[in-house]
Amino acid sequence: MRTLILGLTAALSVTAAQAATYRLGGLEVDQPWSRPSAAGANGAGYMTLTNRGAASDTLVAVESPAARKVEMHRTTTDGGVMKMQRLDSVLLPPGKAITFAPAGYHVMLIGLAKAQKAGDAVPATLVFKSGARLKVVFAVGAGPTGGAAATGAKAMEHMNH
Template identity: 40%
Template sequence: MTAAPTPSRPSRPSRPIRRARARGPHRLNGPVLGLALALGFGAAGPLALPAAAHEITAGSFEIIHPMIPLPPRGAKTAAGYMAIANEGDTPDTLVGIETAIARRAEVHGTQMDGTVAKMQAVPRLEIPAGETVLLEPGGLHVMLMGLTGPLAEGDMIPATLVFDRAGRVEIEFMVDPADGGGAMDHMSHGN
């Protein structure tokens, strides 16, 4: 008698990963790259997302686990992270983020000035055809400024990504544990 074969999980198709070093000040280096790899973003794409990870598919876009690490009580700012995969043949550009949980939401990049990390708004983020852009700690990220209410672990926060070509894509940020997202200190950002 022979053993039954073990079912295998289908693997995700591989696609190029565009890290936050694409242009200008959005560079990943040693410690930051190590943190990104520890969080499950590697050269082959998201490797080990949290058990409650979620994805949103809209047209040729796949938005992988949009999440906000739980900010400290009373915080006026928070950061959001995700991977945006463009499975299509045409590049697109992320031009806006809307959510009722913050008075302002923008993509920011991190630029190191010696040992000081400085945040800079990125008004237009290109998502090349056939590639994945990572918004992750130490690189590009969503900056939520002027939080309009408290966040709790497990909350699902509605938001809209606005693209030049694809238009409006509805997503939900999952509020993850504070230690699960490698959150940076965003307390210096204004409301």
């Protein structure tokens, strides 16, 4: 019974953390999450990033003490072959949302300092060309269900970052 209660508590805390929305000016980050990963391995971060401002901005970096290095990537499929490309920046047009999800844009957490297990939180700072710096927390768990975040999840399970 105690194990069941602890499991339910962890599941509820992940769900609550996944529902988090972070705002700074016209920038909004919704539901940042990451899957469980082993220490020393690579992890990935997902979220929806919306520019509610009147002018474009650009995500130029993501920083996290949880990983040796952090990069932005985009996975594409060309002729049935999945390819992953490192990005120097991601443009955020005004009034638009960019979804970071499996099999699309994502944040690579390279060389995790410790294992990430369900219920953990991975701190990060999103750095924008405008100079804005937005602190977020990636909730470790299964991620949001349905929608763009779930699209391509099975294909990404077999990719070794």
